[in-house]
Amino acid sequence: xLERGTTRRHWAAASxxxxxxxxxxxxxxxxxxxxxxxxAEIDRAGRDRVERLLSEMTLEEKVGxxxxxxxxxxxxQPGLADQEHQLNEAEARRLIVEYGTGSILNNYDVAFDxxxxxxxxxxxxxxxxxxxxxxxxxxxxxxxxxxxxxxxGATIFPHNLTLAATWNPELARTAGEITAAETRxxxxxxxxxPVCDIARMPTWSRTFETFGEDPYLAGVLAAATIEGMQGDDxxxxxxxxxxxxxxxxxxxxRTGRDRTPAYISDSEMAEIFIPPFEMAFDVGVRTVMVNSxxxxxxxxxxxxxxxxxxxxxxxxxxxxxxxxxxxxxxLVNYHKVAPNEKEATYLAVTAxxxxxxxxxxxxxxxxxxxxxxxxxxxxxxxxxxxxxxxxLKEELGLFESxxxxxRDRAEIGSTASNAASLxxxxxxxxxxxxxxxxxxxxxxxxxxxxxTSDSKVALHGxxxxxxxxxxxxxxxxxxxxxxxxxxxxxxxNVVHVPGVEYEEAIDIDAAVRAAxxxxxxxxxxxxxxxxxxxxxxxSLMMSAPQVELAQALAATGKPVILSLVTNRPRILSxxxxxxxxxxxxxxxxxxxxxxxxxxxxxxxxxxxxxxxxYPRHPNALLTYDHKHSERVGADSSTPNGYDPLFQFGFGIxxxxxxxxxxxxxxLAGGGVNVTVSVRNSGDRDAAEVVQVYVTDAVSSVTPRVKxxxxxxxxxIAAGASDRVGFVLPRDAFMTVDRDGNxxxxxxxxxxxxxxxxxxxxxx
Ligand code: BGC
Numbered sequence: 001x002l003e004r005g006t007t008r009r010h011w012a013a014a015s016x017x018x019x020x021x022x023x024x025x026x027x028x029x030x031x032x033x034x035x036x037x038x039x040a041e042i043d044r045a046g047r048d049r050v051e052r053l054l055s056e057m058t059l060e061e062k063v064g065x066x067x068x069x070x071x072x073x074x075x076x077q078p079g080l081a082d083q084e085h086q087l088n089e090a091e092a093r094r095l096i097v098e099y100g101t102g103s104i105l106n107n108y109d110v111a112f113d114x115x116x117x118x119x120x121x122x123x124x125x126x127x128x129x130x131x132x133x134x135x136x137x138x139x140x141x142x143x144x145x146x147x148x149x150x151x152x153g154a155t156i157f158p159h160n161l162t163l164a165a166t167w168n169p170e171l172a173r174t175a176g177e178i179t180a181a182e183t184r185x186x187x188x189x190x191x192x193x194p195v196c197d198i199a200r201m202p203t204w205s206r207t208f209e210t211f212g213e214d215p216y217l218a219g220v221l222a223a224a225t226i227e228g229m230q231g232d233d234x235x236x237x238x239x240x241x242x243x244x245x246x247x248x249x250x251x252x253x254r255t256g257r258d259r260t261p262a263y264i265s266d267s268e269m270a271e272i273f274i275p276p277f278e279m280a281f282d283v284g285v286r287t288v289m290v291n292s293x294x295x296x297x298x299x300x301x302x303x304x305x306x307x308x309x310x311x312x313x314x315x316x317x318x319x320x321x322x323x324x325x326x327x328x329x330x331l332v333n334y335h336k337v338a339p340n341e342k343e344a345t346y347l348a349v350t351a352x353x354x355x356x357x358x359x360x361x362x363x364x365x366x367x368x369x370x371x372x373x374x375x376x377x378x379x380x381x382x383x384x385x386x387x388x389x390x391x392l393k394e395e396l397g398l399f400e401s402x403x404x405x406x407r408d409r410a411e412i413g414s415t416a417s418n419a420a421s422l423x424x425x426x427x428x429x430x431x432x433x434x435x436x437x438x439x440x441x442x443x444x445x446x447x448x449x450x451x452t453s454d455s456k457v458a459l460h461g462x463x464x465x466x467x468x469x470x471x472x473x474x475x476x477x478x479x480x481x482x483x484x485x486x487x488x489x490x491x492x493n494v495v496h497v498p499g500v501e502y503e504e505a506i507d508i509d510a511a512v513r514a515a516x517x518x519x520x521x522x523x524x525x526x527x528x529x530x531x532x533x534x535x536x537x538x539s540l541m542m543s544a545p546q547v548e549l550a551q552a553l554a555a556t557g558k559p560v561i562l563s564l565v566t567n568r569p570r571i572l573s574x575x576x577x578x579x580x581x582x583x584x585x586x587x588x589x590x591x592x593x594x595x596x597x598x599x600x601x602x603x604x605x606x607x608x609x610x611x612x613x614y615p616r617h618p619n620a621l622l623t624y625d626h627k628h629s630e631r632v633g634a635d636s637s638t639p640n641g642y643d644p645l646f647q648f649g650f651g652i653x654x655x656x657x658x659x660x661x662x663x664x665x666x667l668a669g670g671g672v673n674v675t676v677s678v679r680n681s682g683d684r685d686a687a688e689v690v691q692v693y694v695t696d697a698v699s700s701v702t703p704r705v706k707x708x709x710x711x712x713x714x715x716i717a718a719g720a721s722d723r724v725g726f727v728l729p730r731d732a733f734m735t736v737d738r739d740g741n742x743x744x745x746x747x748x749x750x751x752x753x754x755x756x757x758x759x760x761x762x763x
Contacts, residue, residue, distance in 0.1 A: 037281050038288070038319025040234075040391035049399065050390045053134055054383055061134065062379075062386045063368040064100025068141065068322065070359035071106050074124065085112070087123060096127045096138070099362055102389060103190070103355060105141035107150040110474055111465040114151055114186050114412055118403055121187030125402040136390070137398040141190040141322070141357075144240075145209060145463045146589065147175070147421070148182040148412070152465075153476065155182060155417035158424050159461050160195060160221070162586035164211040164611035165651070166427035167689040167713050169224035175424060176228020178417045181238035181410035187403035189396050191240040192289060192322075194225040196247075196276040199568075199612055200623050203256030205535025207568035208461055208587055210251065212611025213623045213648060215272050216708050219279030226285045234286070235397025237404035244280040245289035246324060248306055249273050257536040259293045259334075267701065270740035274315075281317055286392055288317060290353065292324040299335040301327045302344075307352030320388045322355040323348065328364060342367045349377055354385035418591065425588040425595035427687070430608030430651040435580035437520055437559040439602025439654060446489060447558075449499040449511045450524035450549065452565040454482040458524075459565060461587030462531035469529045481524055481563060484593035488601050500545040502528050508545075508552050515556045520580075522600070523553055526565035529587070535567060540618050542570045554578035563596060569614045576645065584610065584646075602654060607687035607713075609651040616645040624648035625704040642705075649691050649708070655682025655718065659754030670730035672760060676753045677723050680716040689713045690724045690753060697748035697759075699735040706752060733762055 042050070054062075074092035077083050085108040095101045104124060112120070121140055128138045146163075148154035157163065157175045166172075176194075183191055198218055199210040211218035222244065231239040249269060253260040264273065277288075290307065291300040300306050301323055311317050331337050331344035338344035345367045348356065356364045371377045393399065404410075411417075431438070440446070452458035456475040465474035479487070486494045495518060499511035515521050525546045541547075551574070553560050559580035564570070565587065576582065583599065583606070585592055598604040615621050622630055622642045631641035661677040680686045690713075693706040709732040716722050733749055734742045746763035 037316040038284060038286055040286065040319070040388070040395035042391055042394045046391070046394040050387060050394055053136065053390055054387060056134060057386070059369055059372055059379065059382070060365070061100045062382050063365045065102035065136065065386045065389050066355055066368070066382070067099070067101050067362065067365050068103035068105050068355050068357045068359060069095060069101050069362075071104060071108050071120075073360060074104065075108060087120060089123070092124060092127055093131070095362065096124060097131045099365060100132060101138070102136065103139045103141060105357060105359060107142070109466055110471070111150045111152045114153065117151060117186035117188070122403055125187070129402070137393055137402050139190050139389070139393055139396065139398065140188045141192055142183060142188045143192045143463055144179050144183040144188070145193045145195070146461075147179050149464050151182060151186055151412065153413045155413050155421055156460060156464060156590050157421045158428050158589040158592065159208045159587040160211050161199070161208045161611060162428035162588050163424055164217060164221055165430050165584075165586070165608040166424060167217065167609055167711055168427055169220050171420070171424050171427060172221045172224040173228035174420050176225040176242075177231070177238070178420060180229040180231070180240045182412050182417070184237055184240050185404055185409040185412060189240050189398065190243070190287065191229060192243045192245060193229070194222045194242065194244070196222045196244045196280050197251035198272055198276065199251055200272070201252045201256055202568045202612070202615060202621055203537070203540055204251055204253060205258050205531055205533075205567065206251070207612075209531070213613060214611070214625070214708050215275040217611055217711070219276035222276050223279045223283045226280055226283050230284065230286065234395045235400070237408035238410055241286040241392060241396060243287045243289050243322070244277050244285045246291040247277060247288045247311060248291055248300065249295040250291035250293055253293060258532050261294045261297070263296055265738070266740035267736050267738050270742070271736040278315065281315060285319065287320040287322060289322050289324055290327065292327050292330065294335060299331055299337055301353065302331055302335075302337055302347040302351050304351045312352060318388070320354045320392050321352060323353050323357050325357055325359060328356055328358070342370065346371055346376060349381065354388050421589050422591035422595060425592045426598065426604045428586070428608050429588055429592070429595055429599055429606060430584045430610055431581070431599065431606040431653065432584055432610070432614070432646045432651065433579065433582040434652060435559065437561060437580045438600065440489070440520060440600050442489070442601075443493060444489060444520060445493050445495070445518040446485060447495045447497065447511070447514045447518045447521045448482050448485055448524065449497050449514070449521065449553070451498070451500060451502045451546065452481065452526035452563065453496065453498065453522070453524035454480045456480055456590070457529060458526050459585075459588055459592040460529070460590065461567065462529040462535070468531060468534055478590035479593045481522070481593040481596055484597040485522065485600070488597035499549045502526070503543050503545060505545040505548065508549050511549060512552050512556055515553050515558050518558065521553050521558050521560045522563060523550060523560050524563045524565065525550065527567055527570060529567060531567070540569070540571050540615070542572055542574070547574045550575040551578070561600070565592075569612065571615060571618055572645065573616055584608070584614070605653045605655060605684045605686050606651070607653055607689070609649050609689045610646055611648070613642075613644040613648045614646040616643055620644070625707050627702050628705055629702065631705070649689070653686050655680050655684050655686040657686060657688050657716070659756050662751070662753055662756040662758050664751050664758040664760050666760060666762065667727065670762070672728045672733070672751070672762070673725065674710070674728060674751055674753065675723060675725045676756065677721055678714065678716060678754065679721040680718060683718050685715065685717050687713055687715050692726050692728065693752045694728065694732055695750040695752065696733065696735055696745070697750060699745050701735060701737055703735065
């Protein structure tokens with residue numbers, strides 16, 4: 001355990017490590033610095049208004065601003081999918097006018113139409129701006145995590161893990177822009193996205209929400225998303241305040257289950273978990289949401305070391321910090337670090353939160369008033385939070401207008417926006433094996449089978465029209481895999497037999513019979529979308545009925561093409577060697593079926609690259625940047641080493657891509673220039689993701705076998721070559737010591753790109 005007096009030094013160094021990783025990527029991925037560290041950028045008049053309000057506010061009005069309630073609290077009935085929503089105006093008036101609640105969040109379990117959203121937000125805002133003493137507008141928060149997924153008719157994108165497989169920050173930026181514009185157009189101005197957690201525990205139910213296992217790739221994509229969402233002017237009718245979540249160390253619960261303890265060393269925190277947040281802060285993300293779990297024995301909501309010393313003092317974050325759902329209450333009832341809610345409130349506020357997503361009760365406000373009146377919390381501490389919250393409202397332009405006017409509103413679900421979603425699916429779907437069947441010629445007869453073959457729910461994933469996303473009735477029309485394959489190959493060539501459900505056999509024999517009459521089988525496996533606690537489970541193995549279906553179909557001798565639509569990598573070891581081809585889709589969104597059909601037909605040359613290591617065995621869940629000692633004993637027959645089924649960064653297309661002429665050269669100032677030639681010797685245009693890894697040959701702490709330091713997605717015409725260049729700054733060669741300090745240790749470094757390596761000595 002670190003000495004308290006030494007923590008600041010450690011974390012200060014840790015944030016430097018984050019910066020260095022951010023710097024390493026400035027080539028080829030445009031993470032332009034924003035200048036701010038999350039503090040609202042408001043002019044003199046705005047600052048004056050905030051200070052004037054603060055000076056006029058009562059203590060009750062101040063703590064009201066720090067409280068965020070869910071829409072259910074101002075609704076007539078608790079939200080249920082089958083109940084029609086109705087605002088409870090009396091309760092809304094009590095909570096907003098009497099209690100001075102500053103923020104509302106969430107939907108009513110299911111998505112609303114845009115007009116209805118505007119009506120509700122309008123009514124609530126009217127109460128806040130016209131009936132409260134000071135007329136402070138509300139800020140409304142929502143989880144638009146892959147498009148405005150709680151607005152009917154909005155553009156839905158692939159989930160982040162599939163977006164990450166594109167390795168294309170421009171697509172992430174576009175998705176961010178469209179998501180923000182469609183979210184804001186109904187009056188929702190605070191988006192709880194993007195996830196900046198790093199997926200290093202594949203059993204974790206939120207793996208699909210992340211940008212994968214590598215901090216640099218995730219940071220680049222999160223930063224681009226944030227830039228897209230926030231734009232240049234937060235008051236624009238197309239911008240929302242983004243949220244880096246969940247700070248910090250949420251994604252590696254030791255049990256693999258959501259919101260269970262994580263144990264993370266200072267060094268690992270600095271090298272793996274802090275960098276994406278650093279990169280988010282570099283582009284000015286305005287808000288941060290706290291990790292609901294505990295790290296090293298302390299719930300993060302009660303940890304001043306993480307929420308104040310690291311986040312504020314060392315990383316310099318000046319924006320708004322919001323709790324996760326009911327997390328003050330969880331300090332009492334779940335984590336057991338506080339005997340009652342009052343002590344929990346004390347812990348969370350002194351740890352550093354600004355807004356409490358209570359989200360069902362007002363006791364937070366009552367207790368915080370008591371704590372201040374008793375002198376346990378200074379009013380100046382409350383002022384700090386309220387100043388941040390009011391400044392954000394000011395910067396969002398909420399004092400002027402709460403809902404974009406008809407003239408300023410973004411078009412929801414436009415053709416162009418859906419084309420961007422389709423493009424993201426095309427670039428994100430990852431071809432992992434091609435045994436020779438792909439692409440399929442016109443006229444190929446195809447059996448489409450499996451539980452994800454005819455399911456909109458599967459393609460979309462959770463956070464789609466409802467939290468878990470599993471209610472197919474809520475979905476607007478869109479093509480399933482089956483629909484799209486029928487459209488592309490002709491209904492007459494396509495047979496559909498479901499075969500199995502996720503956990504139950506339906507008629508495997510029927511699928512086998514059907515397979516005998518076709519040329520290829522498109523086997524659509526996966527798992528039912530589920531997220532957070534409902535997504536916890538005990539085994540990463542693909543479910544038994546699906547394994548049985550796969551084995552039975554492979555036994556027919558027909559080529560089996562596997563399409564994987566899962567929340568996380570499910571283990572395929574019981575049948576994968578018998579498959580002809582494998583495609584990973586993740587949750588590719590409403591256009592995932594179309595994109596898959598285009599790839600199967602060869603209309604699109606697949607270019608996705610895995611943003612995570614696809615495990616071969618349930619007990620071998622190493623990430624690509626493991627330590628050397630972790631691969632001792634590795635060979636294809638042992639599950640010990642790094643022997644994943646498919647490596648991080650892997651993916652193939654229909655063109656042969658070759659690398660040659662890797663050159664590395666030290667630059668004046670200590671950076672390293674890396675150039676390499678990439679040739680497309682195929683007869684189709686292709687996109688290749690050039691990935692630059694650095695290995696520190698020897699260092700004082702055990703080095704990782706390699707670390708991604710730069711990448712670029714490049715389009716190469718059939719038969720053409722491209723020379724791609726990168727400048728790796730000195731910081732890309734630093735190591736993070738056991739205390740989290742970034743240090744440069746002179747010596748030998750190996751640079752690897754596309755299977756080529758060069759060694760350079762730096763001193
Ligand atoms: C999730 C957050 C989400 C929040 C609000 C929580 O359960 O952990 O990611 O933003 O709910 O819906």
